Amino acid sequence: MQKKVYIVEDDADIGDVVGFLLTGLGKEPYISTSIQEFKHRMNEQKPDLIIVDIRLPDGNGIMLCNQLKDDPATAHIPVILMSANTNMVADTRCSADEIIQKPFRVVEFESCIMRHLANEAGNTTA
Amino acid sequence: MNNRNIIVVGASAGGFDALKRLVNDLPANLRAAVFIVWHLPEDAEGILPDVLNRIGKLPCKTAVDLEPIQLGRIYVAPPDRHLLIEDGRVRVTRGPKENRFRPAIDPLFRSAAYAYGTLVIGVILSGALDDGTAGLWVIGQRGGIAIVQDPAEASIAAMPQSAKRSALAQNILSIKEIGPRLVALTREDVVNHQKKDSPVHINTDRSKRNSLIGEFTPFTCPECHDDLSIINEGTNRFNCPSGHTFSADSLLMAINENIEANLWNTLRNLHESIFLMNQMGDHFAELNERTIAANYFKQAKEAHRHTELLNRLITENERIPYNTMHAPIVE
Numbered sequence: 001m002q003k004k005v006y007i008v009e010d011d012a013d014i015g016d017v018v019g020f021l022l023t024g025l026g027k028e029p030y031i032s033t034s035i036q037e038f039k040h041r042m043n044e045q046k047p048d049l050i051i052v053d054i055r056l057p058d059g060n061g062i063m064l065c066n067q068l069k070d071d072p073a074t075a076h077i078p079v080i081l082m083s084a085n086t087n088m089v090a091d092t093r094c095s096a097d098e099i100i101q102k103p104f105r106v107v108e109f110e111s112c113i114m115r116h117l118a119n120e121a122g123n124t125t126a
Numbered sequence: 127m128n129n130r131n132i133i134v135v136g137a138s139a140g141g142f143d144a145l146k147r148l149v150n151d152l153p154a155n156l157r158a159a160v161f162i163v164w165h166l167p168e169d170a171e172g173i174l175p176d177v178l179n180r181i182g183k184l185p186c187k188t189a190v191d192l193e194p195i196q197l198g199r200i201y202v203a204p205p206d207r208h209l210l211i212e213d214g215r216v217r218v219t220r221g222p223k224e225n226r227f228r229p230a231i232d233p234l235f236r237s238a239a240y241a242y243g244t245l246v247i248g249v250i251l252s253g254a255l256d257d258g259t260a261g262l263w264v265i266g267q268r269g270g271i272a273i274v275q276d277p278a279e280a281s282i283a284a285m286p287q288s289a290k291r292s293a294l295a296q297n298i299l300s301i302k303e304i305g306p307r308l309v310a311l312t313r314e315d316v317v318n319h320q321k322k323d324s325p326v327h328i329n330t331d332r333s334k335r336n337s338l339i340g341e342f343t344p345f346t347c348p349e350c351h352d353d354l355s356i357i358n359e360g361t362n363r364f365n366c367p368s369g370h371t372f373s374a375d376s377l378l379m380a381i382n383e384n385i386e387a388n389l390w391n392t393l394r395n396l397h398e399s400i401f402l403m404n405q406m407g408d409h410f411a412e413l414n415e416r417t418i419a420a421n422y423f424k425q426a427k428e429a430h431r432h433t434e435l436l437n438r439l440i441t442e443n444e445r446i447p448y449n450t451m452h453a454p455i456v457e
Contacts, residue, residue, distance in 0.1 A: 011167055012139070012140065012281075013139060013140065013141065013142050013166060014166070014167070016142040016143065017142055017173060017174075017177060020142070020146070020177065021177070024180060084168075103172040103173055103205070104173065105173075105176065106173060106176035106177060106180075107176075
């Protein structure tokens with residue numbers, strides 16, 4: 001079964017590019033342009049991986065990461081934060097499993113995704 | 127005789143799907159060089175060549191200043207740099223922003239038209255506002271071919287709509303038709319007539335100030351506050367001596383952003399004055415100077431009323447959808 005990846009990114013073009021790369025990896029991407037839309041989707045079905053942008057129109061990506069990791073129902077899902085400003089992330093408590101600095105190299109992005117999905121599969125099997 | 131061998135492509139918001147399809151449709155033996163400007167947030171730029179290399183048959187790379195132009199390659203504008211074409215070589219410069227973008231589509235198109243005249247094909251894809259319209263007009267004026275993605279199918283219609291309206295676009299095509307049309311056009315022989323009487327400057331050097339071309343306007347440059355003059359290139363184009371260039375829509379958007387910034391600034395100043403006047407009122411009340419105290423409180427109350435007016439103005443200003451100014455008015 002294809003792994004589902006939820007992307008929370010308000011810029012539609014970046015969302016499209018990330019979605020395209022995930023499709024190329026054989027994953028099933030779902031793009032939300034706001035936290036509200038993402039939460040609605042989470043209520044319907046949980047994904048295998050979540051990618052969150054730091055700047056969102058209705059909130060902060062770091063806080064969303066922390067909420068997801070503090071909630072026992074979602075804590076096991078790998079969360080990757082995309083940020084252009086890693087200093088800002090370093091100054092704040094951030095529970096994301098990994099932070100990808102934007103702009104990213106495609107190969108680095110893909111290996112990051114595959115690594116976390118492999119870990120998630122290992123955790124699920126265990 | 128030559129074949130048309132310079133293809134310049136401009137895309138903005140919603141342009142990724144169109145770029146994917148276009149690049150996918152270009153054959154490995156294309157007898158042309160392709161140059162792409164895609165507006166993206168600065169933190170996302172630079173990934174397009176990697177992505178397009180996954181899709182197309184032509185090698186794609188970020189353009190490097192002064193490299194020779196090679197046919198059968200795709201050159202992408204790097205982040206925060208204009209991509210320009212000179213005779214036989216690529217230029218990548220940090221010239222003044224055009225239409226508030228760097229890279230911008232207009233300078234690429236204009237430089238290609240002046241360097242290669244009838245050998246140029248310009249393509250405008252999905253996007254907001256109107257970058258590319260003036261550049262496509264210059265391509266048409268100098269005998270090149272102007273192609274516009276059908277606005278009816280573009281993810282964001284404003285940019286192709288503007289180009290279609292103003293830029294001598296001979297070809298309004300769906301995205302699936304554009305690739306095959308480009309291939310056919312590159313196989314035709316053309317005579318490269320180049321006019322030398324260009325009235326239009328291409329500013330690639332920030333240290334140089336242009337003399338104003340066109341007529342003076344009452345407007346000032348939103349970037350550097352110098353005078354703006356106006357010329358017509360199929361559509362009105364505003365220029366300052368430093369080289370900042372605006373279409374009418376991008377100038378309007380910049381002016382309105384300045385208005386909003388100034389309104390917020392004024393609101394903050396009003397809140398400060400209310401706070402201070404209330405403190406002064408308390409101070410004079412403690413001194414039993416009741417008339418003076420009452421005057422301060424009265425002024426503070428009046429200023430508070432002004433903040434309500436300003437809040438309403440800011441809210442109304444935020445509601446104006448400048449990107450859809452050309453859409454039909456819905457009552």
